[in-house]
Amino acid sequence: MSFCVVGGGKMGLSHLALITAYVGKANVILVERKRSVRFVFKMMGYKTFAGLDAVVTKLGKPQGIIIATPTSAHAVLSEWAIANRVPFFVEKPLTLDAERSASLVRQAKDAGVLAQTGFVMRYVATFQRLRALIEGGRLGHLHKYRASMRGNVMIKPPNPENWQGDFKRGGGALNEYGPHIIDLCRFIFGDVTEVTHAKYGMVLSSKADDWVNLDWRHDSAVEGSLQINWGDTSKRKSVIEIEAEFEHARVRVDNSAVEIVFSDDAPLDAETRADLNYSAQPPNVGFYLRGEEFSLEMEDFLGACLGRSLHIDPNLPEGVTPTLDDGYAVDQLIDDIARKAGLK
């Protein structure tokens, strides 16, 4: 058994540590082009390689690969996994080109290769709770919602060399925060039919958006407004907030809380209200590192590769695991938003 983590940056380190807790260090390989990074991990006792082909030559085909490189390398590495029939997990966004993402979806389907994308916010209990409230229907018809993702990633002008401050290379708020909140809105409210309005602004960046505001409509006819801002210094860390207006209540959800305010004439008895108001506690995980959601997405991927469940909480909802199709859908929406806003 062996799993490769490709990319020894922030997300690579996080995934590598987590999967080590589940499958053991002897079964985890780091693939990274930078020699200095390989050196550090090698000293920590990991097998390291500069490329995936070298892994196959020396150790045989891995049981799964986790792609946590800069986005520009996602497509090539995904294609490697598909060509070699190796299940893969690819970080968000899938690629920077929706057509390339569509091609990956087709190739993976044709080859029958299992793939998962890194839309981790789906695993947050509070957002799953909002989804269940919509599906449950007891709050009545959903009229509209507002969603925002705000954080303090960009607090000084970005280094011109760095990809983070360059929209074309995958930088900017839409590319960085967009995939999380766009996928989350699709997960909760369903597919998006049309982006009706989009606007962007630059504050500290000169080659990328620091904020994007947009309106869109879902297949269900529900309308949503999104605000994406990665330079909000009032935030200690990134926070997603959603306010949904139902027929019988207004629901506010963020990464850790669900608040339901029932309308005065809501036809719901006290028992139903109490039942709907229970708090959404995060599930237990086999090993906790940065949040349950990161453990759960890795439990999902490793479990799918190994053919047995690694979840320890028996009450997890179904249908959460993000697929390659979800990755493509989000890339297409980012493209639509960027065009509408004038970023492309």
Added chain:
Amino acid sequence: MTYSRAILGDNQFLGVNHADQAKAAILFERFKNPDAILEVIGAAYDAGVRDFMFTTHDRYDAVFDEIRRSNLFPKLQYTPCIPYAHKYWSRLSSQSLPQVVGSLAMQINPLRILGSGFAMLAGRPNGLIPLLVEIEALMCKGLPVRGVFLQNVAFDLLMAIGAHRELEAFADTVERRLKALPGFITMNHPKAVEVLCDHIGMAKPWLCANYNLGGFRMNPFKDTVEASFASRRSKNIAMSVFSSGAAGVQSSLEYVVSNVGQRGGVDALLFGSSSSRHIESNVRTILEATE
């Protein structure tokens, strides 16, 4: 040396609230003012708290300057929890791991990095640990330090990747160089006991982990964490004691307090509040508990 039973934590000062982000944002703004922090620490001190455990956020520089200058809270002991993970984690978006470590080491003494660098090249990455611990503990200079705890993001990560030499080096640095108690914050208490006691061979290490009526973030299961506390193989600080879903504040606290000492293996309770009144009543409940 040991911890007193009631330890003041600092989530409220940094705008951390596991149940309410809106409240967290208000607190984050309110405690930008050092006087607001001093006032809450003062209320806790007056109520009998003698330990303050905090993350090494630069927000405390002005607070500690004032404590030193005015000689406030003379019997209070300080426990920094290192590192303040957000500042390093965000740097990793644009810098590689070796670059981040290198730039950090330059903050304390550029000459010191030579020794650590040679240690790294000789295959001993743990050679860097003393340096990193000292950088982080700098803000407490001149204050009585009871212990230094490794944050759960760092400890659980090092534990996951099997960095046992580095964990030993941390404990050793805290004990020998800083003459303080080393401790570890974890969200995986049973695993931490196994790694620290069985694999590394530490005797009764100080651990700080979630322990609450609702089982919030008690991984892998509430009952295994309770059993792990009760095994007495580690000394235990219970945290997130109020994170208990629908249960009220008083019953949440009473549950943890009822597990103090031999009964449940809880040695101390870490708690925080932004309200002086709540702090006083919580401290009373905690200190009145009998083992």
